[in-house]
Amino acid sequence: xxxxxxxxxxxxxxxxxxxxxxxxxxxxxxxxxxxxxxxxxxxxxxxxxxxxxxxxxxxxxxxxxxxxxxxxxxxxxxxxxxxxxxxxxxxxxxxxxxxxxxxxxxxxxxxxxxxxxxxxxxxxxxxxxxxxxxxxxxxxxxxxxxxxxxxxxxxxxxxxxxxxxxxxxxxxxxxxxxxxxxxxxxxxxxxxxxxxxxxxxxxxxxxxxxxxxxxxxxxxxxxxxxxxxxxxxxxxxxxxxxxxxxxxxxxxxxxxxxxxxxxxxxxxxxxxxxxxxxxxxxxxxxxxxxxxxxxxxxxxxxxxxxxxxxxxxxxxxxxxxxxxxxxxxxxxxxxxxxxxxxxxxxxxxxxxxxxxxxxxxxxxxxxxxxxxxxxxxxxxxxxxxxxxxxxxxxxxxxxxxxxxxxxxxxxxxxxxxxxxxxxxxxxxxxxxxxxxxxxxxxxxxxxxxxxxxxxxxxxxxxxxxxxxxxxxxxxxxxxxxxxxxxxxxxxxxxxxxxxxxxxxxxxxxxxxxxxxxxxxxxxxxxxxxxxxxxxxxxxxxxxxxxxxxxxxxxxxxxxxxxxxxxxxxxxxxxxxxxxxxxxxxxxxxxxxxxxxxxxxxxxxxxxxxxxxxxxxxxxxxxxxxxxxxxxxxxxxxxxxxxxxxxxxxxxxxxxxxxxxxxxxxxxxxx
Amino acid sequence: xxxxxxxxxxxxxxxxxxxxxxxxxxxxxxxxxxxxxxxxxxxxxxxxxxxxxxxxxxxxxxxxxxxxxxxxxxxxxxxxxxxxxxxxxxxxxxxxxxxxxxxxxxxxxxxxxxxxxxxxxxxxxxxxxxxxxxxxxxxxxxxxxxxxxxxxxxxxxxxxxxxxxxxxxxxxxxxxxxxxxxxxxxxxxxxxxxxxxxxxxxxxxxxxxxxxxxxxxxxxxxxxxxxxxxxxxxxxxxxxxx
Numbered sequence: 001x002x003x004x005x006x007x008x009x010x011x012x013x014x015x016x017x018x019x020x021x022x023x024x025x026x027x028x029x030x031x032x033x034x035x036x037x038x039x040x041x042x043x044x045x046x047x048x049x050x051x052x053x054x055x056x057x058x059x060x061x062x063x064x065x066x067x068x069x070x071x072x073x074x075x076x077x078x079x080x081x082x083x084x085x086x087x088x089x090x091x092x093x094x095x096x097x098x099x100x101x102x103x104x105x106x107x108x109x110x111x112x113x114x115x116x117x118x119x120x121x122x123x124x125x126x127x128x129x130x131x132x133x134x135x136x137x138x139x140x141x142x143x144x145x146x147x148x149x150x151x152x153x154x155x156x157x158x159x160x161x162x163x164x165x166x167x168x169x170x171x172x173x174x175x176x177x178x179x180x181x182x183x184x185x186x187x188x189x190x191x192x193x194x195x196x197x198x199x200x201x202x203x204x205x206x207x208x209x210x211x212x213x214x215x216x217x218x219x220x221x222x223x224x225x226x227x228x229x230x231x232x233x234x235x236x237x238x239x240x241x242x243x244x245x246x247x248x249x250x251x252x253x254x255x256x257x258x259x260x261x262x263x264x265x266x267x268x269x270x271x272x273x274x275x276x277x278x279x280x281x282x283x284x285x286x287x288x289x290x291x292x293x294x295x296x297x298x299x300x301x302x303x304x305x306x307x308x309x310x311x312x313x314x315x316x317x318x319x320x321x322x323x324x325x326x327x328x329x330x331x332x333x334x335x336x337x338x339x340x341x342x343x344x345x346x347x348x349x350x351x352x353x354x355x356x357x358x359x360x361x362x363x364x365x366x367x368x369x370x371x372x373x374x375x376x377x378x379x380x381x382x383x384x385x386x387x388x389x390x391x392x393x394x395x396x397x398x399x400x401x402x403x404x405x406x407x408x409x410x411x412x413x414x415x416x417x418x419x420x421x422x423x424x425x426x427x428x429x430x431x432x433x434x435x436x437x438x439x440x441x442x443x444x445x446x447x448x449x450x451x452x453x454x455x456x457x458x459x460x461x462x463x464x465x466x467x468x469x470x471x472x473x474x475x476x477x478x479x480x481x482x483x484x485x486x487x488x489x490x491x492x493x494x495x496x497x498x499x500x501x502x503x504x505x506x507x508x509x510x511x512x513x514x515x516x517x518x519x520x521x522x523x524x525x526x527x528x529x530x531x532x533x534x535x536x537x538x539x540x541x542x543x544x545x546x547x548x549x550x551x552x553x554x555x556x557x558x559x560x561x562x563x564x565x566x567x568x569x570x571x572x573x574x575x576x577x578x579x580x581x582x583x584x585x586x587x588x589x590x591x592x593x594x595x596x597x598x599x600x601x602x603x604x605x606x607x608x609x610x611x612x613x614x615x616x617x618x619x620x621x622x623x624x625x626x627x628x629x630x631x632x633x634x635x636x637x638x639x640x641x642x643x644x645x646x647x648x649x650x651x652x653x654x655x656x657x658x659x660x661x662x663x664x665x666x667x668x669x670x
Numbered sequence: 671x672x673x674x675x676x677x678x679x680x681x682x683x684x685x686x687x688x689x690x691x692x693x694x695x696x697x698x699x700x701x702x703x704x705x706x707x708x709x710x711x712x713x714x715x716x717x718x719x720x721x722x723x724x725x726x727x728x729x730x731x732x733x734x735x736x737x738x739x740x741x742x743x744x745x746x747x748x749x750x751x752x753x754x755x756x757x758x759x760x761x762x763x764x765x766x767x768x769x770x771x772x773x774x775x776x777x778x779x780x781x782x783x784x785x786x787x788x789x790x791x792x793x794x795x796x797x798x799x800x801x802x803x804x805x806x807x808x809x810x811x812x813x814x815x816x817x818x819x820x821x822x823x824x825x826x827x828x829x830x831x832x833x834x835x836x837x838x839x840x841x842x843x844x845x846x847x848x849x850x851x852x853x854x855x856x857x858x859x860x861x862x863x864x865x866x867x868x869x870x871x872x873x874x875x876x877x878x879x880x881x882x883x884x885x886x887x888x889x890x891x892x893x894x895x896x897x898x899x900x901x902x903x904x905x906x907x908x909x910x911x912x
Contacts, residue, residue, distance in 0.1 A: 124702070334705035369711070381708040462742035466713070468775035513718060551715075556770045558711035 037127060038066045039331075041134040042659070043079060043120040044651045046291040046621045048298050049139045049434070051441040052111040054450060055596060056081065056138070059289035059623035060094065060101040060120060061653050068657025070099025070287065076332040079120045080413050081105050081138075084421060089116070091413045093336075093590045096122075100287060102623030104595050106454065113145045115421035123412060124331035130417040137421055139298065143438045143445075151426055169234050169243040179219040182232055189214035195242075196235040202227025256280040257288065257627065257650050259664040266639045266668050269603040269614070274648060274664075276625070276633040285628045286660050288652030290635055294617040295647040295665060296433040298424060303663055327377045327410070336382040338589075339410040342372045342395060350376025351405055355396035355560065360389045361575045362528035365549065365567045367466035369560050384461035388591035392529050395583040407585045440615045440642070447612055451596030459592070466525075466557065467565060470549035471495070471512065476542040483541045485534070485568075488548070495552040496566065498534060507534045509564035512552050518563035523555075525567040527575035536578060537568055546571045603638045616640040625652075639668045710744035717761045717771040720754065723845030724832075729753040729782070729791075729825050733763050736782040738772065751782060753793070755827035756847065758809055774808050794822075811854065814902055817909040820856040821902065825849070853901060869895040872904060886911045 039062060046057040058079060062071050074097055081090035090105040105118075120134040141148065170185035184197050189211075199207035199220050206224040211234070220232075234243045258279040266272060278286060293299060330337045338358075342351045351372055358368040358380045366385070370378040380393075395405050444450050474492055482488045486505065489498040495510040497517075507524075508517045524531050531537075551565040580586060598621055601614060620637040627633045648664040720727040729752070736751040738760065750763035760772045760780055779794040792813045797806040811822040828850040831843045855865045855875050865871040872895065873883050886892075890907045894900070 328702060330707055331703035333703045335708070337704050337707075379707070381704060468773060513716065553715045555713070555715060556764060556768070557713050558709075559765055560711075561768070 036066070037125060037132065038064050039071065039075075039122055039125050040065055040132065041077065041120045041122065041125065042653065043118060043134050043136065044289040044291075044623075044649075045118060045136070045138060046289075046618055047293040048137075048302050049141065049296065049437070050107055051437050052107050052113075052140055052142045053109040053441060053445060053452075055104040055106050056090070056118070057104050057291075057595070057598070057618075057621050057623065058092075058102065058118075058120075059652075060096065060103070061287065062096045062099045062101075062122065063653060063657070065657075069655070070653065071096075072098060073333050075122050075124075076336055077101055077120060077122055078412050079103065079105055079118065080415060081107070082117045082119065082415065082419055083111075084114055084116075084419055086415070086417075086419055088413050088415075093412075093592060095592065100624050102289075102595060103593075106452070107140055109143070111140050111142060113141045113148055113150045114139070115424075116140050117419045117421070119415060122332065123329045123337065126329045126412070130415070133415075133417075139424065141434050141438065143441050145438075146435075148426075148431060148434060171232050171234060171243060171245045173232060173245070178222055180222060180232075182218045182220060183215060184211050184218070184234055185215045186211060186234070187214070194237050196239070198233045198235055199224065199231070200233060201225045201230045203229075256283060256654060256658075256660045257286060257662040259648050259650060259662050261648065261664060261666055264666055266666065268639055268641050268643060268668060268670070269601075270639050270668075271604065272619075272637055272639060272666070274635045276627050276635065276650065278627055278629050280654075281629065282656075283629060283660075284655045285626055286652050286654040288625050288627060288650050288660065290620070290622040290625055291649045292619040292621075292637070292646055292666075293649065294433070294642070295645045297427055297430045299647050299649075301425065303661070327375070329410075330379070335384075336590075338380040338382050338391070340378055340393065341408045341410075342376045342378060343406055343408060345404040345406055350374070352376060354405075356407075357394045357396060357530055359392050359394070359525065359528055359530045360386060361392075361573070362389075362463070363547075363569050364463050364528065365466040365525050365565070366464050366528055367530070367557065368464055369557055381464075382589060383464070384459035385463050386589040387459065387461075388456050389589050391587050391589050392578075392580070393585045393587070394530050394532075394580075397583065405583045407583075409585070409587060437617060440617060443613055443615060449599055449612070454596060455594040457592040457594050467549060467551055467555070467567065470565075470567070471552045472548075472550040474548040474550075476545050476548070479542070481542040485538045485540050485545070488542065488545070493548055493550060496550060498538075505534050505538050507566065509550070509552050509566070511554070511564070518552075518554065520563040522564035522566060523562050525565065526578060527568075527570055527573065529575045529578060531578055532581055532584075534566075540568065540570060540574060544570050544572060544574060601638055601640075614640040615642045617642065617644075619646060643668050643670045710740055710742070710746050712738060712746050712749065712762055712764075712770065712772055713776055714762065714770040714772040717754075717759070717769040719769070720756050720829075720847075721845045723829075723847055725827075725847035725849075727754055727756040727827050727829070727847050729755055730784065732785060734782040734784060736780055738762075738780045739778045740776050741778050742776075751780060753780075753782070753810065753825070755825045755849075756829055758807070760810070779810070814853075815905045815909060818858060818912050819905055819908045820862075821905040822854040822856075822862070823851050823898070824854065825851050851898070853898075855905075865901075867895055867897060867901050869893070869904070872901075883908065 042061040042063060044059045050056060060077050060079070062075055062077065063069070064071050074095065077094045077096045079092040079094065080088050083089050089111060090107055092103045092105045094101045094103040116138050118136045118138055125132055139151070141151070169187075171182065172185075173180050173182045182197065186195055189195070195211040197209050197211055197216070197218055198205055201224065204227065207220050209218055232245045233241045236242050256279060258277045260275040260277070262273040276290070327339060329339070342354055342356065343349065344351050352374045354372045356370050356372065356378050358370070360366055368380050370380055372378045393407060395407070441450065472494055476482065476488060476492065479492050482491060486498050486500065489496045489507070495512060497508045497510070499506050499508070507522065509522050510516070511518045524534055524537065526537060545568055547569040549565070549567040553564070555562040555565055598618070599616070600620065619640060620635065622635060625633055625635070646666050646668060648666060650660075650662040652660055654660050733750040733752055735748060738746040738749065738751070740746065752761050753759075754761055759774070760777060762770045762772055764770050774795065777795050779792065781790040781792045783790055793810040794813055795808060795810055798809045799806045809824055811824055813820075814823055815821040828848045830846045830848065832846055834842050834844045836842050853865050853867065854862045855872065856862045857876055857879055860876060863875040865875050869887065869892065873880050873887070876883075886908055887904070890911065892904050892907060895904050
């Protein structure tokens with residue numbers, strides 16, 4: 001009786017109290033509700049402005065908003081570059097380990113000048129709303145675009161208003177230790193007094209003072225700004241706001257990372273040694289990326305935007321419920337997934353509980369089987385074996401079934417969200433920088449100093465093999481030459497019968513165990529690719545075929561029963577001439593690419609007579625560095641032949657989950 | 671009035687229920703990642719059963735729940751399995767009716783959970799060369815101890831036949847299946863040796879360690895070893911004292 005009471009109490013607690021208490025994934029209606037999407041991605045690019053033909057080098061962080069740390073499980077990241085119409089012009093797939101990855105996206109030489117969007121996410125993050133995906137903006141300039149018409153005409157507003165003069169009012173501010181020093185200027189001070197300076201944080205006035213002269217200075221303690229939206233304002237004598245200047249969040253005046261170069265001014269081809277230390281002693285470590293780029297007004301202006309990551313929703317958890325018809329995008333911790341939908345023509349309804357097969361050209365038979373769900377969605381597991389390979393997906397049709405079906409595949413690189421670029425201020429200094437960059441890239445391209453060939457990465461993987469040891473294995477070269485497959489099957493392949501009827505061929509396999517012909521459609525593979533019928537193999541003779549494997553029994557792949565398998569391996573990649581019916585689909589799997597090596601000359605070896613010009617604007621890029629509290633990290637590299645002002649950028653995440661940024665300027669002199 | 675014992679039992683029961691729910695929840699989370707969603711397939715051909723006879727050709731006549739460890743590193747979990755000791759084949763009950771002999775080239779090993787037991791019987795595949803035959807054969811050895819001193823069992827089933835008279839007076843040959851396990855012993859990385867269920871056989875397996883083994887047996891009062899159970903216990907003692 002007492003046990004019964006306990007059970008009763010248990011079920012009462014489980015089903016009546018809010019499900020959060022027990023972590024059950026059911027909501028009040030009993031519908032399965034998934035856990036929060038706590039993954040977030042942060043991407044640091046080496047710079048903000050590129051010339052078309054260059055590569056965007058990036059460092060990626062995969063972060064968990066609940067634990068406030070980098071994730072420990074493996075994953076796959078997707079980085080996409082889109083133009084203003086939302087078209088994907090560059091993409092990168094990358095393996096994430098311990099929450100870190102680094103890669104590149106090639107920018108085609110033919111891109112037009114304009115703003116481009118960098119997006120980054122994991123497959124699982126695609127289940128959430130678009131604003132949890134990482135977004136950033138870059139500028140790309142075509143190296144033959146001399147008048148920069150697209151950029152100049154679109155740039156009508158400056159980035160910030162801190163030096164704006166509107167109607168005779170002016171606010172300027174800068175950071176001085178723990179304070180903001182705010183300077184107000186009022187052109188017609190005598191007619192407009194009294195005027196006031198105020199500071200507002202999240203709609204609360206935190207500071208108010210009288211402006212006593214036409215140019216007045218105020219010190220406002222930074223600690224008063226506790227909110228998310230902060231600003232300075234000038235109020236007229238009727239307390240109306242006549243000018244407002246927004247302060248960007250978390251402006252990095254007190255950097256958590258100290259950047260200490262051995263000098264501030266260098267000569268050309270001189271060694272730079274930079275020490276990095278955690279200045280915030282409460283931090284144990286910070287994972288960062290490190291870049292040194294020629295400074296320009298765009299980099300300066302974007303220092304402020306990179307310091308804030310509110311727009312990436314780092315502190316926002318997103319939950320989702322499975323909606324009718326919407327598939328779940330799996331977290332790709334072990335392998336990638338290939339998601340698709342089987343639909344019926346012409347109405348486009350999902351076809352449920354239908355088998356689909358995945359094969360790929362290889363000398364070894366490989367095979368995967370999937371069954372579509374109630375909405376017609378199916379999935380295949382894409383291990384590293386499939387990287388860069390052609391994939392063939394075939395719909396299994398039963399004997400009295402003809403479709404027509406068609407397959408729609410999910411693309412991980414498609415983003416439906418509209419890209420609304422932020423207009424950046426383009427001044428004469430930036431235009432000068434752009435023109436110099438265009439000249440430099442033209443020279444570098446002429447000397448082949450910018451990588452345009454990308455090597456695919458090879459990973460060890462296991463083949464999803466269908467047959468290891470067939471019942472029969474025949475090498476036609478061991479026999480007299482035979483002209484076509486019908487002769488081959490008749491003369492040298494046991495247990496296989498090929499018949500011709502009305503110009504069409506069919507085949508049967510004799511089951512050696514049961515001593516009868518196997519019923520149903522046997523599987524036919526040509527170079528590892530599953531084909532519809534034997535007619536496509538008939539023209540192949542002994543000269544074309546290297547090997548024939550035959551399984552002359554039923555073959556089980558989990559719950560799928562295959563009535564015999566004929567696998568033919570050709571000498572001349574006959575799979576390329578396979579014709580597919582409309583229910584089948586062919587695609588190319590994505591690949592992983594080796595990050596192109598940046599040219600980082602070592603001028604300690606005396607090669608000053610090198611004929612290759614060194615006009616690097618990106619002096620150094622190191623995407624993954626960990627700085628720990630107990631020791632400093634040293635980075636060394638050489639300046640180029642290009643005298644300019646350079647910006648050292650350090651950006652990353654601390655062990656507490658906060659974003660850390662730090663900057664330092666250095667000069668390379670003539 | 672509820673007694674203290676009852677309360678304790680019920681609390682344990684309640685905790686067990688919460689634990690089960692926790693496992694279910696964990697399983698639910700797993701299916702949202704590729705590691706949990708995709709299950710590796712078992713591949714094989716139809717199983718041809720041995721003739722019916724006296725005894726059983728299988729390790730255990732019942733289907734047992736088990737896992738199959740594949741050569742590619744994956745594990746196929748929770749399948750109904752049987753081990754045919756005569757043919758040295760692992761078979762699987764697919765769809766509740768088809769019996770499939772799993773392709774041995776895929777298998778690294780397998781484990782079975784005996785009914786109403788909370789331990790696993792783990793088997794590892796090896797290629798063995800029989801004394802009289804040139805070729806190697808695939809065998810599955812049950813791992814009885816995998817520490818410094820290892821003990822394996824090969825669950826061989828011998829097949830003989832006996833003549834029986836059928837109901838209608840005809841004479842028939844009936845297969846007789848007899849369990850004939852033999853044991854293999856290994857210390858460290860030394861070559862594996864056949865041993866019998868005899869104390870002397872263990873001592874003499876490795877002459878270089880004979881004195882040590884004998885001394886451990888003497889100190890721990892290991893007298894005779896006549897059964898598999900005694901053999902396992904003797905090896906446990908060796909492992910604890912080695």
